[in-house]
Amino acid sequence: MVESSPEKSGRPWYSWVDEQRRGNLLSILVELTRLQKRDPQFILIGALSLLIRGILHYMVLWDLDLLFRNEKALHDFVDTEKSPGLRIIHYDEDLMRGRDITSLHTAWSFDRTWFNVDYILKSKMFDFYYSTVRKDGPYEGHAEHGGKAFRFTLFMAHPWDVFIEKILSPRFHRELEAKDTMSVDIRHAVRIFEYEKDNQEFWKTLAGRVARLNKRDAFRRNLLRLLSSLPELGFGSVNVDTHVIQRISDM
Amino acid sequence: MSFRYEVRLSGAGGQGLILAGKVVAEAAAIYDKKNATQSQSYGPEARGGASRSEVIISDDVIDYPKAEHLDFLLALTQEACDKYCGDLKDDGILLVDSQFVQKVPEKKARVFKVPITEIAKNELGRALVANLLALGIFTALSGAVSAEAVEAAILSRVPKGTEELNLNAFRRGLELGRQLSPHG
Numbered sequence: 001m002v003e004s005s006p007e008k009s010g011r012p013w014y015s016w017v018d019e020q021r022r023g024n025l026l027s028i029l030v031e032l033t034r035l036q037k038r039d040p041q042f043i044l045i046g047a048l049s050l051l052i053r054g055i056l057h058y059m060v061l062w063d064l065d066l067l068f069r070n071e072k073a074l075h076d077f078v079d080t081e082k083s084p085g086l087r088i089i090h091y092d093e094d095l096m097r098g099r100d101i102t103s104l105h106t107a108w109s110f111d112r113t114w115f116n117v118d119y120i121l122k123s124k125m126f127d128f129y130y131s132t133v134r135k136d137g138p139y140e141g142h143a144e145h146g147g148k149a150f151r152f153t154l155f156m157a158h159p160w161d162v163f164i165e166k167i168l169s170p171r172f173h174r175e176l177e178a179k180d181t182m183s184v185d186i187r188h189a190v191r192i193f194e195y196e197k198d199n200q201e202f203w204k205t206l207a208g209r210v211a212r213l214n215k216r217d218a219f220r221r222n223l224l225r226l227l228s229s230l231p232e233l234g235f236g237s238v239n240v241d242t243h244v245i246q247r248i249s250d251m
Numbered sequence: 252m253s254f255r256y257e258v259r260l261s262g263a264g265g266q267g268l269i270l271a272g273k274v275v276a277e278a279a280a281i282y283d284k285k286n287a288t289q290s291q292s293y294g295p296e297a298r299g300g301a302s303r304s305e306v307i308i309s310d311d312v313i314d315y316p317k318a319e320h321l322d323f324l325l326a327l328t329q330e331a332c333d334k335y336c337g338d339l340k341d342d343g344i345l346l347v348d349s350q351f352v353q354k355v356p357e358k359k360a361r362v363f364k365v366p367i368t369e370i371a372k373n374e375l376g377r378a379l380v381a382n383l384l385a386l387g388i389f390t391a392l393s394g395a396v397s398a399e400a401v402e403a404a405i406l407s408r409v410p411k412g413t414e415e416l417n418l419n420a421f422r423r424g425l426e427l428g429r430q431l432s433p434h435g
Contacts, residue, residue, distance in 0.1 A: 018281045058407050061277050061289060089316055091290040105290055112312045114288045174265075178379055181413035182270055190410075234410025 013052050014143050016059050020113055022145050027110040028064065028117065029141070029152040031083055036138075040155040041073035042066040043129050045120070049156045050188060052141060055195050063116040067157075069126050071095075074104070074119050086110055088117075095121075100170070125165065128213075132158045160205055163192045167222045168215055176225060181234050189226060190235050197244055207251045220251050253311035256395040257318040260385070261303040261335050262327030262348075267382030272304025274386060274404045275396060279308040282400035288316035301330060308395050323393050324360075325385055326352055327367065344392055346385070363392065363431050370427070371420060380420035387424020392432050398425055 017025055036042070046065035050056045068074040074095075082088065091105040102121040107114040139156040142149065166172050166189045175183035196202040210219045226233075227240050227248075258275060260268045269291045276289035286309045292302070305318040321339045326332035327348045332355065339345055341359040349364035365388060371381035383405065390401050402418060409417045 020280065020286075059281060060404075060407060061273060061280060061287075091317065092292060096292065105292065107288065107290065107316050113286070114313065114316045116290065180379060181417060182267065182409055184270075187410065231412065234412030234414075236412050 011057070012143065013054055014145065016051060016057060017062060018059060021061075021115060023148075024109060024111050024113045024115050025062070025064070026143050026145055026150040026152075027086075028108050028115055029154065030150055031086060031108075031110075032066075033152045033154055035077070035080060035082070036154060040069070040130070040133065040138075042068045042077065042119075043126065043133055043155045043157055045129065045157040045162065047184065047188060050159055050162060050192070052139070052156065053159055055159055055191055056188070061116075063118055065118050065120055067120050067122060067126055067129065069130075071102075071121060074121060077119070078104075083110075089114070128165070129157045129161050132161050159192050160196070160202060161209070163189060163196075164206060164209055164213075164219065166192075167219055167226070168213075173222060176222065176229065179229065179232055183233075186226070186233060190230070190233075190238060193227075194238055197240075203247050203251075210251065216251060220248055223248055253309065255307065255309040255311070255313075256322045256393065257320060258306040258308070258323045258325075258389070258393070258395070259303055259318055259321050259335055259338070260306075260325045260389075261301070261331035262325075263331075264302040266302065266327055267379070268302050268325075268327070269304045270408070271382040271386050272306050274401065274408065275306045275308075275389070277404040277407070278396045278400035279306070282403045283397055285310060286313050288313050290316065290318075301328075301334070303331070303335070323389060323395070325389060327381070327385070329353065332356070346388060346392065348381075348385075363388070365427060365431070367424075370423070375416075375420050375423065377416070377420075380417065383417055383420035384424040384427075387421045387426070388428035388431070389424075390421075391425050391428025 014022055045067045048062050048064050087109045089107045096103050104119040106117050108117045133155045138153045140153045142151045166185050172185045175186055210216050230236060230238050260272050262268050272289050272291060276287040279285045279287035288307045291304045307313055307316060307318055321343055323344045324335055324339045325346045329352050332347055332352045336356045336358060339358060339360050343360040345360045345362045347355060347364050348367040350366045350369050355362055367385050368378050368381045371384045372378040386401060390396055390398050405417055405421055406414060
């Protein structure tokens with residue numbers, strides 16, 4: 001079991017969720033805990049997993065991304081009975097099938113607000129995240145809001161795996177090439193880098209994971225490109241020591 | 252009577268419309284303290300295929316978060332314009348990128364044709380900020396969100412070193428929208 005750790009910012013993660021929708025999100029996390037099986041059929045990925053782990057510190061309208069094991073798991077989840085107080089609207093009439101990603105966009109409401117919950121299928125990515133999640137076990141979190149305590153236990157993507165997926169993703173590559181200053185993927189990758197760059201275990205684990213994926217060259221190239229573009233992307237204040245560059249080059 | 256405003260931003264993948272929709276919803280919900288929902292849909296390909304983002308802004312509780320009767324439609328491609336124009340209310344607003352949308356269907360709605368991508372590219376130096384330029388025009392024409400709230404929402408999404416470029420695009424759109432709008 002992975003315990004939630006104190007925030008570097010000194011603020012609880014949920015203070016970065018607007019107050020109006022905070023109770024709804026926390027209720028959804030508790031509901032997902034209830035709907036989860038011992039052997040996970042879905043993993044919480046994306047920005048919210050980074051927010052909950054205290055890596056992101058800004059306020060936007062967050063979405064909740066659930067990566068499913070396979071299409072059957074997704075359909076079973078849709079058909080599973082939910083708590084009576086929960087309303088779910090499907091934005092898409094059916095699964096939206098793309099080349100690399102299949103998704104179903106929904107909105108969940110326990111109160112007077114709506115929270116986007118996206119159901120996602122990405123080829124091979126479930127197994128990638130699952131290999132770490134299986135070892136670490138679920139993440140246990142707690143929060144207090146409106147005089148109520150919320151406890152949730154969820155299988156959640158490890159931020160180092162999120163980092164690897166982002167650096168290797170075609171979208172990240174395109175946004176880096178275009179020097180897209182509003183790229184969410186670039187912003188998140190930079191935040192994880194800032195958070196972990198002095199952690200030797202981070203680099204060691206990354207090297208092993210990337211080598212096993214047989215993507216070492218692409219990873220090294222994209223990451224070095226990101227770091228050399230930081231000033232142009234608006235992240236000039238992020239300090240990149242030469243020993244970090246050396247470490248990546250030696251990967 | 253309570254205020255409910257339905258917006259659809261449509262075009263192709265890679266044009267930043269999903270992000271633009273999120274900025275509008277964040278401006279309304281976080282900074283203008285209204286109720287807002289935002290949804291998105293991509294076509295078969297993340298880049299190049301159809302893409303749309305919908306936002307509902309309301310003073311009251313939003314019972315149903317899907318947009319059905321549009322008050323505002325932005326169409327950056329002909330395909331998007333043809334596909335979604337039918338959902339626009341008679342008293343709605345249609346904003347099209349005149350470089351890519353040549354034929355505008357017969358509608359009672361108010362229609363505004365602006366070479367959005369061309370202005371972003373030629374005046375601001377980057378076609379990539381066409382979405383923020385369009386947001387500026389939307390803000391001025393619709394009055395559904397305040398310019399201050401949209402600026403705050405943009406600032407929360409961009410790194411410190413790029414604030415000027417992104418805000419300039421939004422403000423240029425705001426200026427264009429105010430010139431176009433009878434209320435401007």
